[in-house]
Amino acid sequence: MKPSFSISKPKSQVKNKIEGKKIIECPNGTVPILRNTKEYVARAQYWEKKHFNPHTVGSHGTHYAGVKSQGDGPYHGLAAYMSVHDLNISRDQTSYASIFVGSGDNKKINFIQTGWMVNPSLFGDGRTWSFGVWKGANGTGCYNTICPGFVQVSKTDLLSAPFPYPHKGQERAVYASIVQEKDIGNWWVTDVRYDRPDVHIGYWPKELFDLIGNSVDMVGVAGAVQASPSGISPPMGNGQLPSEDENKSAHVKGVQIVHSDFKYSKKLKLEKLLDDNKCYGLKDGKKQFFKESNLFTYGGPGGNSCGI
Template identity: 70%
Template structure:
């Protein structure tokens, strides 16, 4: 499998480092039967126990502000069970034995290093890798509920990454349905990274991601379907001054909500910039070879109301200038047109209204 396909695929190596320090819990929020968030002192959050962050000073807010064209459609990440931590505290997921064990299971049994073939992984998306280096990207993507079994995953995400010799770094965030990990069949937001020495982490299972917001979380369930469309406007942008990689919810109205960041110290290849950026839908098949649905579970059409879709891609170039997707050369990545599809959007009035539609039903004959 081509390196770009491998990077775009949802693959990672998780190691679990649990802090032995007792952290005082101010307040807790239960998102489902298995997932609990605790409000803890921002300066005592477990991520700061990472050995590479020994002398790290928390960056309370980014130095940049991306000027953006307002999205014409709303987006929403927050669950109805919203989190409201007190000033000076941040929400940190409680790493129960079951949650950690489920993450380890998926890392060891269903995901592979980018140096080997990722069996059962299929993707449909776009990538830019010839006009870098890059300092980030942001986009709007529709969010969907899917019928995914406990031994499958379906997701959509943005990512930044680079490879140098045998070293690989990447950051990926978006939404996914993963019943085995979360303990339910809802759609959740997520974030993963892989950095120096091959270390990596899903969400905040191990130290690394620094939480800054007291209300917005990296991984939480989306509200159940309503009359309005559900969508996520998400970003990964490197701060020019600190080098940290920030993620935020881009809001339809009002200021963007910065969640937190992956510190520069975690990386040895994308500490300065990234060589590729992309947006992709993807799936991980069950051990039996049955592939789950992707996107909204249907093959894409040019009628965006019937399809899973990605819009308003913006890329931060080597000079930290924000460019619209149509200004950047994008390659299509799709590895199985039998089960999944991708249709590029059309330029309308010098802007891309619809970057691409994608998805498919999956099934028994999608291959590995």
């Protein structure tokens, strides 16, 4: 299966030499699915309730730094390049970065997110994993494939898998997109490639949602953390406060949005998201923010004085 996209891939590809996700080789006619144990399902349900949601700001102990576009829609998706990092955090914390699409009102919320995450409690180890999470009609939704919803299509790229440790001199990153099919309405997640064909991992059927079957009113990309119950917040990004130098900071670039015409655009009206400037930061890149590079750096060390 392939998406019936009537739009092309992002116009300006990020040319960095990157180390991506681990590739699985499944036989023709089969796809890789992460094994769901009872413990994994229970942990995923717990963390799904605490997940950062840009419509409702977040749960107790959540902090975030990023950008969103709202009020200039409707939108049908976005793409962004996110640097990937290893972090040393406790089992009752999580730290991640993701692109997101969604719509909401006072009573209902629909959203989809995908990116990378360090969450020892959820994944059972301290490695950095890719992930996807969704919230749909009647409060349904979950991480990855622990409940019926996401349809895995690629036989090589999983929605959720550990990133291999980087080779010396290589940057780990994920260049991902969430894009809606024009005619069918399903929401596809794709690994965008610079010099190779994109890999369409799979999709969330439009029938899962009651607010985003036709479009969304908000898209964005952000780093986020969830503090432990003791109040200690984990590091975000690469654990360093951001600088203008992307080589020293966690960074996002190549942000492009799919507007109502189902075409990618680099002309963005973005709102900055930063709820805590004591423990985390958000900076423009070397080129001016919202210009051609669409680059920003973010992150911070966390600690025990980051607020609630």
